Amino acid sequence: MAFQLPDLPYAFDALEPNIDARTMEIHHGKHHAAYTTNLNNAIAGTELDSKSIEDILANISKHSVAIRNNGGGYYNHNLFWTIMSPDGGGVPTGAVGEAISRDFSSFDDFKTQFAAAAAGRFGSGWAWLIKDGSGKLSITSTPNQDNPLMDIAEVKGTPILGLDVWEHAYYLNYQNRRPDYIAAFWNVINWDEVNARYAG
Numbered sequence: 001m002a003f004q005l006p007d008l009p010y011a012f013d014a015l016e017p018n019i020d021a022r023t024m025e026i027h028h029g030k031h032h033a034a035y036t037t038n039l040n041n042a043i044a045g046t047e048l049d050s051k052s053i054e055d056i057l058a059n060i061s062k063h064s065v066a067i068r069n070n071g072g073g074y075y076n077h078n079l080f081w082t083i084m085s086p087d088g089g090g091v092p093t094g095a096v097g098e099a100i101s102r103d104f105s106s107f108d109d110f111k112t113q114f115a116a117a118a119a120g121r122f123g124s125g126w127a128w129l130i131k132d133g134s135g136k137l138s139i140t141s142t143p144n145q146d147n148p149l150m151d152i153a154e155v156k157g158t159p160i161l162g163l164d165v166w167e168h169a170y171y172l173n174y175q176n177r178r179p180d181y182i183a184a185f186w187n188v189i190n191w192d193e194v195n196a197r198y199a200g
């Protein structure tokens, strides 16, 4: 039972001008596709090919570096496409809006802290908004294709929002200006999906 590359839930150019079509096309069709293929190759014929990706990530310390990198890459991009939308942006409402105000004092304070985590990740990695078992939110960041579901993560939790800060996510349009890409991300966040993941 191989993992499948999901279709993008919108057109390649749907997030312009915040994220350009060519970047989306390569990011989904080449990078995410490669993580998916390489994950399938790494688990083929093992007991892992009947496990969920969440199960694999929760026990990642027992598996190979190839499964860690490509399993993370597979999961992380699945999440990333869904938490963006051409109809996104604005101020979060609903339970997530309330939880952000509760746990970060204000949406502006949350944005400042999340942007700092994304900008401060040296090299390649991700910034995350995660929830714990009680629904409390926190911000964390992971290197490479690691994520907070992995048993090796310094800070663990369920990701409900994630930002890819690998150069492949922004370099064609923003070159070295990662902070400009982070600033544009706020315009495309699909808060309905973040709310669904918070409730889930």
Ligand code: MN
Pocket: 027, 031, 077, 164, 166, 168, 169
């Ligand atoms: Mn990526």
